Amino acid sequence: xxxxxxxxxxxxxxxxxxxxxxxxxxxxxxxxxxxxxxxxxxxxxxxxxxxxxxxxxxxxxxxxxxxxxxxxxxxxxxxxxxxxxxxxxxxxxxxxxxxxxxxxxxxxxxxxxxxxxxxxxxxxxxxxxxxxxxxxxxxxxxxxxxxxxxxxxxxxxxxxxxxxxxxxxxxxxxxxxxxxxxxxxxxxxxxxxxxxxxxxxxxxxxxxxxxxxxxxxxxxxxxxxxxxxxxxxxxxxxxxxxxxxx
Numbered sequence: 705x706x707x708x709x710x711x712x713x714x715x716x717x718x719x720x721x722x723x724x725x726x727x728x729x730x731x732x733x734x735x736x737x738x739x740x741x742x743x744x745x746x747x748x749x750x751x752x753x754x755x756x757x758x759x760x761x762x763x764x765x766x767x768x769x770x771x772x773x774x775x776x777x778x779x780x781x782x783x784x785x786x787x788x789x790x791x792x793x794x795x796x797x798x799x800x801x802x803x804x805x806x807x808x809x810x811x812x813x814x815x816x817x818x819x820x821x822x823x824x825x826x827x828x829x830x831x832x833x834x835x836x837x838x839x840x841x842x843x844x845x846x847x848x849x850x851x852x853x854x855x856x857x858x859x860x861x862x863x864x865x866x867x868x869x870x871x872x873x874x875x876x877x878x879x880x881x882x883x884x885x886x887x888x889x890x891x892x893x894x895x896x897x898x899x900x901x902x903x904x905x906x907x908x909x910x911x912x913x914x915x916x917x918x919x920x921x922x923x924x925x926x927x928x929x930x931x932x933x934x935x936x937x938x939x940x941x942x943x944x945x946x947x948x949x950x
Contacts, residue, residue, distance in 0.1 A: 711822070712748055713906045716899060717782045719914060720745055721775060730923040736766045741889045742926070744896045749786050752793025754891045761790055800847035803840035804828055807848035809855070814848045814941070816841070816860040818870070819893070822904035829869040837873050846946050859938035861885050863898040866932040877943045882935040887927045898932045
């Protein structure tokens with residue numbers, strides 16, 4: 705089932721609020737902090753990065769959750785807040801963007817991100833689309849390196865590295881560096897993105913696995929609740945064989 709705001713699925717909202725409630729119950733967070741740090745609802749409500757300056761809209765949203773102790777009412781409140789008009793957040797600074805790929809500069813590294821727009825056919829990682837994705841990845845890294853000549857490494861963190869299709873876009877030496885990311889905050893899509901398909905629909909099997917794990921969770925190692933582990937990869941930029949001038 706989809707909610708009213710931005711096609712936000714009610715099930716997707718509910719599972720995240722359940723996570724926050726469980727964290728409050730086992731004592732790792734108070735409920736408001738859990739909603740802020742363990743969900744990506746700040747972004748899904750159209751408020752941008754939750755680590756930015758305190759947002760009056762978010763404070764109102766949290767107050768509304770506190771006034772509605774029933775989970776179903778909290779889900780409805782969340783969907784109504786997602787649908788409400790608000791000023792767009794400032795765009796995130798990126799060094800380059802090509803297709804669904806972008807890169808940010810972090811010290812001497814280019815950090816890759818993959819954020820395709822939901823909807824449309826086929827999936828952006830359908831086999832027929834992979835040659836185009838490889839070309840886009842090469843182009844975005846080339847442009848990122850041009851913008852940041854001091855770049856020495858390429859890194860990324862995402863659940864997508866747990867999928868064969870996404871791994872196939874990168875050089876084998878890059879994905880061979882993959883290590884589990886022991887996340888304690890889940891404010892973006894690096895973990896939560898796995899529960900939605902390219903149309904924005906919920907993947908019911910993964911949601912069920914998450915909720916089954918959540919039922920017995922005592923507060924330790926929250927990253928293990930997610931069916932597809934979030935992985936961090938990092939390698940020297942030379943691994944990509946880019947044609948860099950200068």
